[in-house]
Amino acid sequence: MGEVIKNRSIIEDDVRHLADDEQATGGNFTVSLTRWLEEREQLKNVEGIGVRIASDEPIEPILDDISSLDIIALDFPKFADGRSYSKARLLRERFNYQGELRATGDILRDQLFYLCRCGFDTFELAQGNIRDALKGFNDFSITYQTAADGTLPVYLSEQRV
Amino acid sequence: MYQYNAIDQKIVDERVAQYRDQVERRLAGELTEDQFRPLRLMNGLYLQRHAYMLRVAIPYGLLSSEQTRMLAHIARKYDKGFGHITTRQNIQYNWPKLAESPDILADLAKVQMHAIQTSGNCIRNISADHLAGVAGDEIEDPRPYCEILRQWSTFHPEFSYLPRKFKIAITGAIQDRAAVIVHDIGFRLVKNDEGVVGFQVIVGGGLGRTPILGATIREFLPKEHLLSYTEAILRVYNLHGNRENKYKARIKILVKSLGPDEFRRQVEEEWEHIKDSVLHLTEEEIARVSAFFVPPEYDAQAANHQEFLGKIDSNPQFARWFEQNVTEHKVPGYNIVAVSLKSPERPPGDITDEQLDVIADLADKYSFGRLRTTHEQNLILSDVPNEHLFALWSELHAQEMATPNIGKVTDIICCPGLDFCDLANAGSIGVSQAITDAFKDDLELQYDIGELKIKMSGCINSCGHHHVGHIGILGINKNDEEYYQIMLGGSAENDASLGKWLGPAISKDEIVGAIQKIVDYYRVEREDGERFLDFYRRVGRGPIKEVVYG
Numbered sequence: 272m273g274e275v276i277k278n279r280s281i282i283e284d285d286v287r288h289l290a291d292d293e294q295a296t297g298g299n300f301t302v303s304l305t306r307w308l309e310e311r312e313q314l315k316n317v318e319g320i321g322v323r324i325a326s327d328e329p330i331e332p333i334l335d336d337i338s339s340l341d342i343i344a345l346d347f348p349k350f351a352d353g354r355s356y357s358k359a360r361l362l363r364e365r366f367n368y369q370g371e372l373r374a375t376g377d378i379l380r381d382q383l384f385y386l387c388r389c390g391f392d393t394f395e396l397a398q399g400n401i402r403d404a405l406k407g408f409n410d411f412s413i414t415y416q417t418a419a420d421g422t423l424p425v426y427l428s429e430q431r432v
Numbered sequence: 433m434y435q436y437n438a439i440d441q442k443i444v445d446e447r448v449a450q451y452r453d454q455v456e457r458r459l460a461g462e463l464t465e466d467q468f469r470p471l472r473l474m475n476g477l478y479l480q481r482h483a484y485m486l487r488v489a490i491p492y493g494l495l496s497s498e499q500t501r502m503l504a505h506i507a508r509k510y511d512k513g514f515g516h517i518t519t520r521q522n523i524q525y526n527w528p529k530l531a532e533s534p535d536i537l538a539d540l541a542k543v544q545m546h547a548i549q550t551s552g553n554c555i556r557n558i559s560a561d562h563l564a565g566v567a568g569d570e571i572e573d574p575r576p577y578c579e580i581l582r583q584w585s586t587f588h589p590e591f592s593y594l595p596r597k598f599k600i601a602i603t604g605a606i607q608d609r610a611a612v613i614v615h616d617i618g619f620r621l622v623k624n625d626e627g628v629v630g631f632q633v634i635v636g637g638g639l640g641r642t643p644i645l646g647a648t649i650r651e652f653l654p655k656e657h658l659l660s661y662t663e664a665i666l667r668v669y670n671l672h673g674n675r676e677n678k679y680k681a682r683i684k685i686l687v688k689s690l691g692p693d694e695f696r697r698q699v700e701e702e703w704e705h706i707k708d709s710v711l712h713l714t715e716e717e718i719a720r721v722s723a724f725f726v727p728p729e730y731d732a733q734a735a736n737h738q739e740f741l742g743k744i745d746s747n748p749q750f751a752r753w754f755e756q757n758v759t760e761h762k763v764p765g766y767n768i769v770a771v772s773l774k775s776p777e778r779p780p781g782d783i784t785d786e787q788l789d790v791i792a793d794l795a796d797k798y799s800f801g802r803l804r805t806t807h808e809q810n811l812i813l814s815d816v817p818n819e820h821l822f823a824l825w826s827e828l829h830a831q832e833m834a835t836p837n838i839g840k841v842t843d844i845i846c847c848p849g850l851d852f853c854d855l856a857n858a859g860s861i862g863v864s865q866a867i868t869d870a871f872k873d874d875l876e877l878q879y880d881i882g883e884l885k886i887k888m889s890g891c892i893n894s895c896g897h898h899h900v901g902h903i904g905i906l907g908i909n910k911n912d913e914e915y916y917q918i919m920l921g922g923s924a925e926n927d928a929s930l931g932k933w934l935g936p937a938i939s940k941d942e943i944v945g946a947i948q949k950i951v952d953y954y955r956v957e958r959e960d961g962e963r964f965l966d967f968y969r970r971v972g973r974g975p976i977k978e979v980v981y982g
């Protein structure tokens with residue numbers, strides 16, 4: 272396993288993405304949404320469990336179990352496929368998901384700022400220098416609109432005066 | 433007009449720094465062209481047939497004289513001395529160099545301008561009625577709401593990778609001059625039965641391959657919900673818009689496939705969750721932004737100046753221009769002057785650095801230092817007192833910007849086409865100039881024809897809005913030759929309709945002749961005072977087809 276960015280630091284990744292026929296052997300791992308729905312009862316109470324949601328899969332099937340999940344991984348098959356931005360915000364802001372929210376797939380430095388604002392805290396970088404990529408979080412020091420990072424819209428914020 | 437505060441300026445400055453870094457990484461080979469493309473596109477930098485093209489945002493078409501001088505400077509320094517006004521009120525430069533593009537953005541930032549979100553699958557520059565604030569038929573000025581939406585949509589983290597581009601237009605007038613019906617979202621300021629002003633929300637209009645007029649999904653939206661409702665629409669679209677096929681990815685296809693009622697239901701359901709969140713606009717914010725758009729200090733004595741009437745009697749050129757290019761202002765003694773960028777000497781919408789400088793000076797001298805761009809690719813000086821009309825005309829005339837043809841057959845809307853655009857199938861500038869040449873010398877004929885909007889695109893992407901031209905022309909490629917299809921009967925105004933194909937495509941050599949035949953037939957067969965559009969609606973396609981192909 273390689274490195275990931277978590278909470279803006281580079282760490283050794285300890286999460287395994289299991290194939291649907293692969294046994295869980297302890298530690299942190301994720302399964303596909305399909306497998307989760309089939310094995311939900313067994314998996315629900317396992318420590319370190321996560322679900323992977325593809326860009327064309329909805330989040331609704333996991334909403335009842337959100338508090339049992341330690342990891343949710345939302346995929347970006349191409350960085351231009353922006354569906355997971357909306358799902359991330361919904362998970363964080365509407366459904367109050369507190370666990371790890373991981374961006375997987377075509378994750379590049381130039382999207383990190385937006386991803387972070389939408390509630391992702393963990394990033395599997397597709398390519399490029401992971402250390403350089405950290406700079407991506409600081410592209411802007413102020414923002415206009417609210418998002419999952421809790422910033423207020425500029426018209427309500429103290430910054431304005 | 434809106435003035436940046438420290439926050440607005442900082443965001444634009446940080447964008448310049450971010451973009452500069454991206455360009456440096458690209459030039460150093462750290463980014464591949466594939467990785468760089470979406471980044472430069474978010475900043476309006478396209479790779480065209482011969483060179484890069486940079487599209488600069490003119491928020492809702494409003495410019496100060498200072499900004500206009502900067503646009504002139506950019507045309508001179510980084511381009512070949514030209515800019516091109518687009519059908520979405522922006523300006524494009526056709527010859528910037530990649531390595532210099534960050535410097536252009538830095539220059540723009542000095543005058544509170546940018547190229548943010550002028551391309552890419554994101555929320556684009558918001559367009560507005562070009563007569564906002566000065567038209568007599570206005571319920572309320574739409575520009576404060578454009579600005580509020582501009583800020584909300586700038587670098588919106590959730591909506592920067594939409595299925596496809598997203599265009600919003602707002603009008604506050606009875607007469608729709610912003611073509612809101614063919615936008616992804618069109619907002620109309622309306623008054624409800626209690627006399628309260630809010631928005632009518634129209635969604636899913638658009639041109640391109642599948643032209644559709646938008647559907648009203650809400651008759652009345654209180655103003656304070658502008659952002660929450662827009663966010664709800666965008667979220668439904670972002671989650672459910674088609675991402676497999678780019679020709680089906682615009683919101684219009686989603687609205688059409690779900691049906692407007694089901695689309696509305698989904699939007700309203702989403703909206704319920706967020707309408708009372710921090711997206712709820714405060715009265716203070718609406719008032720703060722509106723204060724930037726208060727009318728200038730008009731001279732109460734302006735209407736006493738009537739000398740220009742004498743000039744009308746003595747100078748037929750001035751008289752013609754006054755008749756064609758000047759419209760009534762809501763304040764007596766003031767005039768709205770359209771500056772034609774449809775001179776026979778230049779492609780439609782093109783403007784030179786020298787002209788930009790001149791128009792900036794004229795704006796300072798005669799129109800409170802402000803000017804506007806229109807989606808019909810002309811400019812507007814919106815507040816010219818009677819007293820200065822003649823002097824203004826004389827100076828415009830000397831610069832080939834007083835062609836008295838607004839709304840006439842030679843006031844053609846035209847995309848860049850094959851001369852510049854990488855996607856083009858056929859030339860459009862050449863054809864529009866050939867049509868202009870056929871009519872330009874006979875102004876009386878042009879006036880006799882009356883209002884006739886010709887709109888022309890070099891490919892199905894429809895940047896020239898051909899579906900809503902009274903006569904629309906679409907360039908196609910037939911066995912490697914340029915051919916043109918004619919559409920008739922389109923309009924993007926209150927009486928909106930989409931044009932209908934007339935018949936088989938026509939060769940480049942024959943297209944001007946075909947337009948002339950249509951116009952001649954109309955002049956013979958029309959009823960008294962009947963506009964071309966009304967004539968077409970009365971007689972239908974049949975007889976006109978006969979005349980062109982028969």
Ligand code: SF4
Nearest residue numbers: 847853856890891895
């Ligand atoms: S209509 Fe086609 S040819 Fe014309 S500018 Fe748009 S994409 Fe280019």
